[in-house]
Amino acid sequence: MCGRFTATTVNPALIADRFGVPEAAIPAETLGRFNVCPTESVLAVCGGGETAIAVARGLRWGLVPPWARKLRAGPEPINARAETLLSKRLFAPLVARAERRCLVVADGWYEWLRPERPRGERVPFRYTVDGGGLFAFAGLWDENRVEGERLASATILTTAANSVCAPVHDRMPCVLSSPEAEAAWLSPDVDGEAALELLATLAAHRTAAAPANPAVNRAGVEGPELLTAPAAPEPAQLSLG
Numbered sequence: 001m002c003g004r005f006t007a008t009t010v011n012p013a014l015i016a017d018r019f020g021v022p023e024a025a026i027p028a029e030t031l032g033r034f035n036v037c038p039t040e041s042v043l044a045v046c047g048g049g050e051t052a053i054a055v056a057r058g059l060r061w062g063l064v065p066p067w068a069r070k071l072r073a074g075p076e077p078i079n080a081r082a083e084t085l086l087s088k089r090l091f092a093p094l095v096a097r098a099e100r101r102c103l104v105v106a107d108g109w110y111e112w113l114r115p116e117r118p119r120g121e122r123v124p125f126r127y128t129v130d131g132g133g134l135f136a137f138a139g140l141w142d143e144n145r146v147e148g149e150r151l152a153s154a155t156i157l158t159t160a161a162n163s164v165c166a167p168v169h170d171r172m173p174c175v176l177s178s179p180e181a182e183a184a185w186l187s188p189d190v191d192g193e194a195a196l197e198l199l200a201t202l203a204a205h206r207t208a209a210a211p212a213n214p215a216v217n218r219a220g221v222e223g224p225e226l227l228t229a230p231a232a233p234e235p236a237q238l239s240l241g
Helices: 012-019 082-087 094-097 179-186 192-196
Strands: 004-008 033-036 041-046 057-059 079-081 101-106 108-114 121-129 137-146 148-159 171-173 207-211
Touching: 004 101, 012 057, 041 137, 041 179, 057 192, 079 082, 079 171, 079 179, 082 094, 082 148, 082 192, 094 137, 094 192, 101 148, 101 179, 179 192
Parallel strands: 057 148, 079 148
Antiparallel strands: 004 033, 004 108, 041 057, 041 101, 101 137, 108 121, 121 207, 137 148, 148 171
């Protein structure tokens, strides 16, 4: 699964160049993030339908169903299993529409190792791709009227974990393997069945894992110090006499 991720880039020009979207359209609140949490705004690149022109926009993380009349009144999935998308009434119509497929921009994600002792603190790990550069999760999004206002929201797709991720969790986000795969995911020329073929597990050799700061366990905490585990304290020195 993917319950937290990072989008630490602060330069919108880098993102605009990487994903082919106008720099001015990138929401500032989605940049420089070290602990992106559900219900927060995430940077997505959305397909332009028949125009095939991609657009950048901020989306609420957690897909709000079209039948919802208010927030948090029912499930708002932050993740969706790639293997069962076509069997779910919330996801199947979105997969079939290229303009409802999206790229969620990131440069890492977190998973947690269960503690060995009861009531112990979970140990976070951060996963990166190709040495820590930008990449895209495959996502689905929709826009509906909720509580009298139009609300755009998204979910991140997941698949079976590769050998780097599996020791901590048996699922991982669907990281699209190349700019070509990203373009195909958004393309109106790619139907739903063909789009699903793009959701393969990312190769293990492209994935790296490293311990992260346990402070990331708390929502709302931010800062670059979250990316690395704190140094272990030096053992106390005993003196005699």
